[in-house]
Amino acid sequence: MKTLVVDHPLVAHKLTALRDVRTDSPTFRRLADELVTLLAYEATRDVRVTDVTVETPLVTARGVRLTRPAPLVVPILRAGLGMLDGMTRILPTAEVGFLGMIRDESTLKAQTYATRLPEDLSGRQCYVLDPMLATGGTLAAAVRFLFDRGAQDVTAICLLAAPEGIAHMDETFRGTGKPIRVVTAALDERLNEQGYIVPGLGDAGDRLYGVV
Numbered sequence: 001m002k003t004l005v006v007d008h009p010l011v012a013h014k015l016t017a018l019r020d021v022r023t024d025s026p027t028f029r030r031l032a033d034e035l036v037t038l039l040a041y042e043a044t045r046d047v048r049v050t051d052v053t054v055e056t057p058l059v060t061a062r063g064v065r066l067t068r069p070a071p072l073v074v075p076i077l078r079a080g081l082g083m084l085d086g087m088t089r090i091l092p093t094a095e096v097g098f099l100g101m102i103r104d105e106s107t108l109k110a111q112t113y114a115t116r117l118p119e120d121l122s123g124r125q126c127y128v129l130d131p132m133l134a135t136g137g138t139l140a141a142a143v144r145f146l147f148d149r150g151a152q153d154v155t156a157i158c159l160l161a162a163p164e165g166i167a168h169m170d171e172t173f174r175g176t177g178k179p180i181r182v183v184t185a186a187l188d189e190r191l192n193e194q195g196y197i198v199p200g201l202g203d204a205g206d207r208l209y210g211v212v
């Protein structure tokens with residue numbers, strides 16, 4: 001598995017504001033939206049394109065367009081929904097599938113409560129959106145869903161990742177030969193006893209949508 005930590009002053013600036021405990025929910029939503037667009041720029045570097053020609057007002061020129069079928073974008077509910085608009089803004093032809101997953105706060109195991117994905121993902125490029133990669137249980141399960149349906153490669157865009165989560169993904173998919181990438185704004189220090197990323201930004205879902 002490949003991990004890319006996007007090193008860019010605008011990314012660092014927006015992430016710092018996201019971490020700030022004083023950042024209110026409307027501002028948090030806007031920052032998450034802006035940040036995913038910056039991360040998506042790097043995450044889509046390998047998006048498949050097809051050579052085409054285009055008529056400019058002057059001549060015929062060579063160019064590219066996104067290869068069809070377009071990539072599949074999969075936000076992991078709830079918190080991943082806060083990244084969907086920012087992603088589809090730069091990839092407007094993408095299709096969107098949904099996975100509803102929640103981590104049991106006592107066992108830290110992920111449970112799936114909703115699945116709405118195309119049955120056949122053969123040959124598809126997939127982008128998973130989830131702000132937090134903590135123990136990695138949620139992302140590993142999501143990536144497995146996609147490969148089980150035939151996805152060609154999977155790129156996860158996470159606002160923050162913990163070393164424990166990256167290690168879990170590495171171990172889970174080592175030797176499978178599956179092309180997986182994680183693109184993140186920062187690799188934080190560690191998880192605390194409750195499985196929260198430190199220094200982190202708290203509970204991303206709660207900060208986006210409130211405590212339920």
Ligand SMILES: O=P(O)(O)OC[C@H]1O[C@H](OP(=O)(O)OP(=O)(O)O)[C@H](O)[C@@H]1O
Binds near residue numbers: 080104108132204206
């Ligand atoms: O790497 P893990 O240890 O599995 O934890 C990460 C998961 O936890 C959070 O979701 P949460 O379960 O809080 O659900 P929510 O989005 O509904 O708040 C987060 O958005 C990830 O999906």
Ligand SMILES: O=c1cc[nH]c(=O)[nH]1
Binds near residue numbers: 132134196200202
């Ligand atoms: O730090 C964390 C860990 C899991 N989920 C979150 O929302 N935040």
Ligand SMILES: [Mg+2]
Binds near residue numbers: 079203204205206
């Ligand atoms: Mg949550």
